[in-house]
Amino acid sequence: MTAPSALAAAMSAAEISRDAAPREFSFSAAEFGEIARLLRAEAGIDMPPAKEPLVYARLAKRLRALRLRTFKEYLALVTEPGSPERAQMLAALTTNVTRFFREPHHFEDLRRKVLPPLAERAKAGGRVRIWSAGCSTGMETYSIAMCVLEAIPDAASRDVKILATDINPKVLAEGAAGRYPADALRDAPEVLRSRTFESVEGGQLQANAAMRSLITFRELNLMGDWPMKGPFDILFCRNVAIYFDEETQQRLWKRFADLLPPGGRLCIGHSERIAGPASAMLISDGVTSYERSGG
Ligand SMILES: C[S@@+](CC[C@H](N)C(=O)[O-])C[C@H]1O[C@@H](n2cnc3c(N)ncnc32)[C@H](O)[C@@H]1O
Structure with missing residues (x-):
């Protein structure tokens, strides 16, 4: 030895x-x-x-x-x-690490309290908009979509849309394809996964057509102009701003806050914190979760 x-x-x-x-x-x-x-x-x-x-x-x-x-x-x-x-x-040079149901408390909150009132609105013919910003290969976005389809099973025929954006076109192409090794979905609750993914060749799972029809994948640099005007009821931007300097982060939080209606929800990554001008507009509501004031 x-x-x-x-x-x-x-x-x-x-x-x-x-x-x-x-x-x-x-x-x-x-x-x-x-x-x-x-x-x-x-x-x-x-x-x-x-x-x-x-x-x-x-x-x-x-x-x-x-x-x-x-x-x-x-x-x-x-x-x-x-x-x-x-x-x-x-x-x-981007870091694209991601997982299905990463930081699960955000999805637990969606299922337990955020989506039920939005489901009521959608069923009454209202509009629901969600943005997954810095979505990487789409695992975050499909995790959101699985929760949406649990709350609103007929979301595909309602005015419900999920926007998924990233600066990296390669990861967006993977997201749009919606195909993942079965093992990647190990943290997805079975009750949600079984309704929204189907087995395809090569031991892979593919997001079904109804779920894919809810999501639009688009290339977007968060530093540039944003063509969408919002408002977004739910905005996920997790583990993206951590790579930005403090001033850039603060500008980004303010831009997000401006796109949320009163009561709208922002979820950020586990090592990110809201600071700067957006602090006055966003009320902490759970772990790394914020609600737009005025609701
Ligand atoms: C670590 S991943 C996080 C993925 C997912 N949000 C999550 O938490 O699992 C960070 C993503 O942010 C994207 N990104 C980095 N800078 C960006 C920018 N300026 N505009 C848009 N996306 C950016 C990267 O391409 C990468 O896919």
Whole structure:
């Protein structure tokens, strides 16, 4: 058996040799700084120097795909006016981790108290609008839709719509397809999953047509203009603003608050907090859940 100290020495030697391994492309601090500046300006995302290896690894793939030899060439390409590679770069640098029924308290609240009055409204012919902002591959959005269909089984023939947006077109395409490995739905309550997903080939589950008809997936950069005017009865923006700096977060909370009617609900991620001008408009109502004042 290897002694712990020998093991530690071997591990740190392995780390040193891995860190010292020459990179395929040289990547200077100035080049990293320029990419971080672009990312913040375009997508609001803050990329601290500690994430330099992540930026290198993700963009090295783009350099290979484009058969470029240097980051200098890559930067020249992404800074060209109207360059389509700019969007590819932003997409490559987003973090898309997500899960069905992630942070389950939000869905418990929807089922228990938020959706029942909205169901009454929908059944009386009223309008219900929900926005899943920064939806990634759609797991969050379909989790919401499953709860909506429990409360309003005929939602597809009512004035009920769910908007799902993200800056990354690749994850949106996955969301629109609505196909996931069966295991991805392990945290979805069986009573909801069995009504809304069907088995397809390859051991996958596919969102059924009624559920997909409720949802529109659209590319939208939260830093840009928003074509929709709202109001939204429920707005999810979870684990997105955490990548933005404080000032950008505060501006975003205010824009969301302006799109909620009195009593409208905003759900944010577990490590995010409302601060700034929106604080006066949003009343805390449960864990990382807020209700628009005036209701
Ligand atoms: C970590 S995922 C969160 C997914 C989901 N909301 C959840 O909590 O499971 C963050 C998502 O925000 C998106 N995103 C990041 N910056 C964005 C921006 N400026 N505009 C729109 N979406 C953005 C990313 O592409 C990514 O899919």
